[in-house]
Amino acid sequence: xxxxxxxxxxxxxxxxxxxxxxxxxxxxxxxxxxxxxxxxxxxxxxxxxxxxxxxxxxxxxxxxxxxxxxxxxxxxxxxxxxxxxxxxxxxxxxxxxxxxxxxxxxxxxxxxxxxxxxxxxxxxxxxxxxxxxxxxxxxxxxxxxxxxxxxxxxxxxxxxxxxxxxxxxxxxxxxxxxxxxxxxxxxxxxxxxxxxxxxxxxxxxxxxxxxxxxxxxxxxxxxxxxxxxxxxxxxxxxxxxxxxxxxxxxxxxxxxxxxxxxxxxxxxxxxxxxxxxxxxxxxxxxxxxxxxxxxxxxxxxxxxxxx
Amino acid sequence: xxxxxxxxxxxxxxxxxxxxxxxxxxxxxxxxxxxxxxxxxxxxxxxxxxxxxxxxxxxxxxxxxxxxxxxxxxxxxxxxxxxxxxxxxxxxxxxxxxxxxxxxxxxxxxxxxxxxxxxxxxxxxxxxxxxxxxxxxxxxxxxxxxxxxxxxxxxxxxxxxxxxxxxxxxxxxxxxxxxxxxxxxxxxxxxxxxxxxxxxxxxxxxxxxxxxxxxxxxxxxxxxxxxxxxxxxxxxxxxxxxxxxxxxxxxxxxxxxxxxxxxxxxxxxxxxxxxxxxxx
Numbered sequence: 001x002x003x004x005x006x007x008x009x010x011x012x013x014x015x016x017x018x019x020x021x022x023x024x025x026x027x028x029x030x031x032x033x034x035x036x037x038x039x040x041x042x043x044x045x046x047x048x049x050x051x052x053x054x055x056x057x058x059x060x061x062x063x064x065x066x067x068x069x070x071x072x073x074x075x076x077x078x079x080x081x082x083x084x085x086x087x088x089x090x091x092x093x094x095x096x097x098x099x100x101x102x103x104x105x106x107x108x109x110x111x112x113x114x115x116x117x118x119x120x121x122x123x124x125x126x127x128x129x130x131x132x133x134x135x136x137x138x139x140x141x142x143x144x145x146x147x148x149x150x151x152x153x154x155x156x157x158x159x160x161x162x163x164x165x166x167x168x169x170x171x172x173x174x175x176x177x178x179x180x181x182x183x184x185x186x187x188x189x190x191x192x193x194x195x196x197x198x199x200x201x202x203x204x205x206x207x208x209x210x211x212x213x214x215x216x217x218x219x220x221x222x223x224x225x226x227x228x229x230x231x232x233x234x235x236x237x238x239x240x241x242x243x244x245x246x247x248x249x250x251x252x253x254x255x256x257x258x259x260x261x262x263x264x265x266x267x268x269x270x271x272x273x274x275x276x277x278x279x280x281x282x283x284x285x286x287x288x289x290x291x292x293x294x295x296x297x298x299x300x301x302x303x304x305x306x307x
Numbered sequence: 308x309x310x311x312x313x314x315x316x317x318x319x320x321x322x323x324x325x326x327x328x329x330x331x332x333x334x335x336x337x338x339x340x341x342x343x344x345x346x347x348x349x350x351x352x353x354x355x356x357x358x359x360x361x362x363x364x365x366x367x368x369x370x371x372x373x374x375x376x377x378x379x380x381x382x383x384x385x386x387x388x389x390x391x392x393x394x395x396x397x398x399x400x401x402x403x404x405x406x407x408x409x410x411x412x413x414x415x416x417x418x419x420x421x422x423x424x425x426x427x428x429x430x431x432x433x434x435x436x437x438x439x440x441x442x443x444x445x446x447x448x449x450x451x452x453x454x455x456x457x458x459x460x461x462x463x464x465x466x467x468x469x470x471x472x473x474x475x476x477x478x479x480x481x482x483x484x485x486x487x488x489x490x491x492x493x494x495x496x497x498x499x500x501x502x503x504x505x506x507x508x509x510x511x512x513x514x515x516x517x518x519x520x521x522x523x524x525x526x527x528x529x530x531x532x533x534x535x536x537x538x539x540x541x542x543x544x545x546x547x548x549x550x551x552x553x554x555x556x557x558x559x560x561x562x563x564x565x566x567x568x569x570x571x572x573x574x575x576x577x578x579x580x581x582x583x584x585x586x587x
Contacts, residue, residue, distance in 0.1 A: 009480030019391035031429035243418025
């Protein structure tokens with residue numbers, strides 16, 4: 001701090017401090033406190049706000065327990081509240097998305113880091129970047145077109161004779177997962193590539209020379225080295241998927257609802273902002289826990305993830 | 308074996324690119340189909356009617372203007388805020404630094420839905436109604452984190468001795484900032500501005516909850532997809548993809564030219580060295 005004062009003087013130092021204050025306090029922390037505070041307040045008509053009925057309670061959080069439905073999880077049936085079911089399934093399928101993006105991105109990042117000649121790398125990266133620059137809303141829309149009942153996928157499969165009648169692809173969670181994978185696979189690829197690129201190729205050669213089969217080289221040498229990259233990519237993809245509203249809303253599979261859609265329904269259709277705050281806070285709490293657990297499991301710090 | 312594995316790698320790379328690009332091609336193709344629904348099959352003949360419909364759609368142009376205004380506002384706020392945060396974090400150490408750094412990075416991982424709702428509720432209590440100004444504030448809260456990370460990375464290669472020297476030679480604090488620190492940070496600030504601009508254009512979650520009645524492009528396209536889709540959206544998509552492609556190709560050409568010039572310069576340097584060796 002003194003160092004800052006000496007270098008840039010009082011005026012500039014105070015400018016830095018006040019800008020940071022504005023960002024962290026006014027834009028980040030106070031709104032989150034307001035979110036928490038609102039989440040305990042009841043939904044009242046305007047003239048009753050601040051009146052005797054405006055007391056703190058857990059009622060908004062209790063709303064998540066309403067409306068019991070049957071929950072079928074891999075053949076296990078048990079009753080569960082509809083909104084908890086959506087919450088659990090959102091998390092589960094976000095995990096599935098993360099796993100699939102990892103499986104897709106791992107070989108490619110190895111190829112980019114260790115196989116391809118460095119000369120053609122910039123061109124390849126540019127080709128990979130182009131779809132990333134196309135807006136997410138349009139990429140989801142593209143999959144909506146592909147997967148519709150009379151869409152190209154069904155027509156293609158029927159033409160080559162794999163299926164005899166149209167399949168309803170937009171049903172359940174699979175179309176949402178497919179589109180999320182497409183939307184976020186590059187967020188897995190780049191951190192993986194960064195980690196793999198920093199591995200000394202001699203280590204791979206040494207493992208080969210010592211007679212390790214290729215899969216053991218990957219398992220014992222390359223994979224452990226990539227751990228920070230895997231953690232970074234996995235956290236990024238998981239958070240983006242669990243927090244995505246655009247993709248599930250555009251795919252609009254009525255049997256594949258996402259938790260963010262529940263929040264959107266309460267906020268914008270129900271206009272119950274306080275209950276919306278409660279649900280948003282639950283999502284925030286879950287994300288915080290998920291990131292901390294991931295950091296513990298992979299033994300990485302926040303700065304590794306932010307890379 | 309070696310050859311085989313390399314071949315598999317190339318094949319996988321090509322397949323992956325096809326996977327990334329085919330959906331975009333399908334979507335673009337539908338822009339020319341005379342069918343009322345956005346699809347490539349069945350093909351009902353070429354048409355340019357969707358581009359004309361797009362041109363005549365007044366709402367979409369308002370949305371485009373809004374998007375650009377919001378993006379510029381986000382850049383103007385997020386770049387100085389993020390840079391100030393990075394300079395501050397860089398100048399301290401120990402536990403305070405770790406906490407501050409954590410607070411600055413965390414917004415990237417917070418779901419946009421949460422940012423949108425908390426921003427809306429926070430400003431609502433001061434009777435600031437929803438609208439694009441709130442969208443700007445909400446977006447800045449996490450986009451500034453990207454700027455902070457870029458500037459912080461750049462600060463690692465900064466030689467603070469330069470500042471010392473300038474101060475010793477009698478430069479004012481403003482001059483140190485303007486003539487030494489800022490020029491060093493320009494690349495990071497430029498990259499930060501670009502990333503902020505694109506992140507803002509892309510943003511949907513924060514904007515949806517804070518926008519009030521105003522449209523930005525993503526929100527507009529979203530509402531269009533949800534209520535009666537026409538291939539107008541595909542026409543718009545094609546135009547945006549074209550813009551992206553032109554930018555990408557321009558960038559690639561500039562990069563190749565630069566690489567060529569550098570290679571030529573290196574070759575010349577080597578020749579000069581050889582000549583010197585021969586002469587001595």
